[in-house]
Amino acid sequence: MSDCIFCKIVAGELPAKVVYENDQLLAFPTIEPKADTHLLVIPKKHTENLNTLTADDADMIAHLMTTLPKIAASAGLTGYRTITNTGAEGGQEVFHMHFHILGGDQLPGF
Numbered sequence: 001m002s003d004c005i006f007c008k009i010v011a012g013e014l015p016a017k018v019v020y021e022n023d024q025l026l027a028f029p030t031i032e033p034k035a036d037t038h039l040l041v042i043p044k045k046h047t048e049n050l051n052t053l054t055a056d057d058a059d060m061i062a063h064l065m066t067t068l069p070k071i072a073a074s075a076g077l078t079g080y081r082t083i084t085n086t087g088a089e090g091g092q093e094v095f096h097m098h099f100h101i102l103g104g105d106q107l108p109g110f
């Protein structure tokens with residue numbers, strides 16, 4: 001989507017310190033970290049959030065979920081928290097689906 005900041009990062013039109021990339025996914029640190037390590041993992045293909053996934057996205061979401069631990073491990077994390085916010089009421093601010101990876105220090109219980 002032309003006005004989506006994460007699509008612009010995928011297109012190289014906005015900068016990001018990419019820590020992981022393959023044909024389907026990109027991972028980079030957030031600009032507003034809430035933990036010692038705070039990465040965002042996004043699909044290159046735009047979709048708003050979990051609510052907009054369709055059956056066609058099944059392979060992509062499975063690939064994303066199984067790649068999250070590899071991205072966490074490459075950031076040196078053994079324990080971490082993954083969050084995806086869905087919709088404004090769910091705290092979502094950027095409407096390109098993303099998974100937060102938080103870790104690097106002891107996280108409080110949830």
Ligand code: 5GP
Nearest residue numbers: 005016028029030031032085091092093094
């Ligand atoms: P949400 O609240 O939608 O779940 O999370 C949005 C995330 O994107 C937040 O961690 C926010 O700090 C981050 N963010 C917003 N704009 C940018 C940006 O231009 N670059 C990067 N790297 N992160 C961003």
Ligand code: ZN
Nearest residue numbers: 004007046096
């Ligand atoms: Zn997008």
